[in-house]
Amino acid sequence: MFQTIVPLFVDALANAALIFFVAFGLTLVFSVLRILNVAHGSFYSIGAYVSASIGLWIVSAGLNPWLTFPALLVSAALVAALFGPLIERTLVQWTYGRGEAVQILMTFGLFLILEDLQRLVFGVSSYYEDTPVALLGSIEIGGIIYLNYQLLLIALAVVALVAMRVFIGHTRMGRLLAVVVADREISEALGIDTRRMFTIAFTLGIFLAALGGALATPTAGVAPGLGADTMVLAFAVAAIGGLGQVEGAALAAVIVAAARVLAIYLFPALDAVAPYLVMLIVLLVRPYGLFGKPAIRRI
Incomplete structure (x- = not known):
């Protein structure tokens, strides 16, 4: 049992x-700009x-x-800055x-x-670069072999979540973003440059998406259609967690990933649809997602 459950868990x-990195960026952009960025996945593949x-x-x-290793971070920063x-x-x-229809159509056109x-720029061939995985090697725990790079990814996701919470709660820029999220009109009345906050949030969202793509490349490579x-x-994860909810995105990423891994292990034919089955079940029970709440809409 141990040799079955632990590898699936890791x-x-x-x-x-x-998944969390790209869903995190999508959630951040929506929470600040109130835009569902359909082109978000493209920044993931560009980063890769x-x-x-x-x-x-x-x-x-x-x-x-x-x-x-630093090239992974530099790549994401270059994509975000550009x-x-x-x-x-x-x-x-x-x-x-x-x-919303205009926003979705515009971002979909941008995606195309x-x-x-x-x-x-990159052609239609697949790219593979697994040097980071080879350098870190593997580790044996309880007779089970794990890639150290996989463990690094888990640690980086936790660091990213904690760093964002520290940024929002303990820095001036983070507090300004929190105010803009809470009420855009009051933020403008207080003299906050909301346009600048929008640019920062959108760029940070692109950085997170590109970083997810960069980190995925050593284990899976990159090909057209990614x-x-x-x-x-990413939309499925954001919907499950609740649009605009960072903690919800983290929990939803774990749930979706677990569903995919279990599907591959138990029902391989359901691998592609498992995340969306989970989304359907969650939204039937909680239409606003796990962490989402009904909100009054201004007309």
């Missing part, structure tokens, strides 16, 4: 860590492509292979105050553009 947590490209260059150039302010200040800003852009698959999965 695999579920490692998968949950990757950039990370794999930089990692392959480091290896081919004969540089220290341990540089592939796309975050540019897209928020142009396309996304144009949708503020408009209906970014998908084609990836094919133009953004679409990730986008749908």
Whole structure:
């Protein structure tokens, strides 16, 4: 029993860590900007492509292979710096105050553009760069072999969640974001530059999505279509946890990852639909998600 449950548990947590990063970014953007960013999955795949490209260059150039670890973080930062302010200040800003249909159509159009852009820049071949996994090796616990990289992913997800809570609760910028989330109109009346907060939140959301893609590359590689698959999965996690709820996204990521792992182990044919079955069950019981609450809508 131990040799069956423990590997499933570790695999579920490692998968949950990757899902959490992209769902975390999606949740953050929605909580501040009140926009469901359909293009969010594209930043995940772009982060994966950039990370794999930089990692392959480091290896081919004969540089220290341990540089592939900071390259994961640098890749996400580059994607966020390049796309975050540019897209928020142009396309996304144009949708503020408009209906949800306009926002979804705009971000979906952006998703299509970014998908084609990836094919133009990176081609249609798959990229594989597993140097970080090879460097960290594996560990044996109770006769079971685990990748140390999987354990690192779990730790990084926990660090990200704690760091965000510290940022929101103990820094001036974080408190300003919290005020904007609570009430946008009062924030503007108090003199808070909400447009600047929107840009920061959107860029940070892109960074988290790109970081998830970068961290996933050493274990799974990257191929065309990854953004679409990730986008749908991230929406499922955000819906289960409750839109705008960070803790909900963390718990939902664990639930979805556990459902996928159990499906692969027990019912392989249900692997692709397991997350959405979980979403259906949760939303039937709690339409606003596990942590979501009904809210009064201003008209």
